[in-house]
Amino acid sequence: MSLRLHHLAIATSDPERLAAFYTGVLGLERDVTHRHPDGRVRSVWVKLEPGVLMIEETAEPAAAPRAFASKAPGLHLLALAIAPAERDQLLSKLRAQGVAIEHETAFTFYFRDPDGNRLGFSHYPAERA
Secondary structure, eight states: OOOOOOEEEEEESOHHHHHHIIIIITOOOEEEEEEOTTSOEEEEEEEETTEEEEEEEOOSOOOOOOOTTOOOSSOOOEEEEOOGGGHHHHHHHHHHTTOOOOEEOSSEEEEEOTTOOEEEEEOTTSOOO
């Protein structure tokens, strides 16, 4: 058996707003938009090799964002792989767009999407360029 990521789904009250962050700010590529019969956006799928990030509409109220050091059960982090040489450029891009960097290590830096989901860009185990 060979398991690999198929998709990761994030629920949000505003799929278009969250998709704009993942595509516009992070630079991921929009793949598919699903609509309700009345034309409103129901979900936006974004390419995330080797799978798909599915940004799905929900009517449920948002949960409080997880604290940075939380050890509670549940999704802790979505870390995206980068090359060490991309680190400084991505840090600058995020800061220029008003994204707060919560924490940095030698290999990874952490931030949040507009819904408070914890994200990271990591080049582990490669050393910083």
